[in-house]
Amino acid sequence: MKVGIVTFHFVNNFGGALQTYALSEVVTELNKEKTIIIDYRHWFIRFTDFIRVFPITTNVKEVLSGLTTFKERIGRIKKFQKFNNDNFLTSSLYTSEKKLNQCTPQCDKFICGSDQIWNPIITLGVCSPYYLNFVKDKEKKISYAASFGVTEINSKYYSNIEKYLQQFKAISVREKEGVDLVKKISGIDAECLIDPTFLLTKEQWIKIAEEPKNKEPYILVYMMQKNDSVYEYARKIKEILNIKVIDISRYGFKQDFVDEVCIDIGPKEFVGLFNNASYVCTNSFHGLAFSLILEKNFFIVPSTRFNSRIGNLMNIFNLELIKDINKDVIEKESYDKNEIRKIMNKERQKSISFLKKNLFND
Structure with a gap:
């Protein structure tokens, strides 16, 4: 069975890369088939990731340091690229929802999460691909520890978020505040699950x-x-x-x-x-x-x-x-x-049970 994940996998951000790695590793182990990272790249996330190569700060000393260490930041980007290439099986590149709808990745099940994929501040509004809106079969899609990153969301986004949340087989979020937001917006009871980085043990990370x-x-x-x-x-x-x-x-x-x-x-x-x-x-x-x-x-x-x-x-x-x-x-x-x-072991088992139940127990 092919399982695909949509998340912030491509950013030069340690948490983003490592939570993607952890979730893909765990799902691969459960499924006995390499997990696919759906290579969707939201334009604004790409833009903000790109401009961080340059010293964006009002501190003159930091600007000067940034100009003299440009080579080192390029080195960091290359290390991220190597990490992704070595560890992720990625789909074709998608840069828009239109492309996802025209040529939907061929997966049997889809996961969105983790990270702040549902934070409208980061995605400049509600971004439907991070709610798996391109997948039409409700039984094929779940969220794992998706994060809103905030405690309140502008009510102007409620109708779209509610529509997308109603299309999931199962919803889990990373924070208790996310559980409250899902309930408030859609009436759905979401589960609160731990960040994917906790799904791997200390020994696995070492x-x-x-x-x-x-x-x-x-x-x-x-x-x-x-x-x-x-x-x-x-x-x-x-x-x-x-x-x-x-x-x-x-x-x-x-x-x-x-x-x-x-x-x-x-x-x-x-x-x-x-x-x-x-x-x-x-x-x-x-x-x-x-x-x-x-x-x-x-x-x-x-x-x-x-x-x-x-x-x-x-x-x-x-x-x-x-x-x-x-x-x-x-x-x-x-x-x-x-x-x-x-506590970590308890949360880990709770999360793995959620994945087993909603991905593999049809």
């Missing part, structure tokens, strides 16, 4: 990790949206732990307390950096996810955009947001790792 050459202890800083507070906390953590700081950077601007910036890295190097970190400081949803999966001590600074995603993940794992740093906070375990493993 297998694909590209380990950093330098083995000395370090604090890893990873930001999805720029936030000076993350740097302030990272600086305090360095003062307490007295180890180096590595910053996963887009443009290469180096803060005075940072020892090393990493620009030319792909998804495998990203996992390797998290796996070998002594401590993580992040404001990213997937930064938090990989800290938990790889059992790292971390300090999370809430993102200023789409923050419901992090809050929901914290709630799933019964974690409390720590608002200040001191020696005791940093030197003790961030959380009960055994308890996190139990």
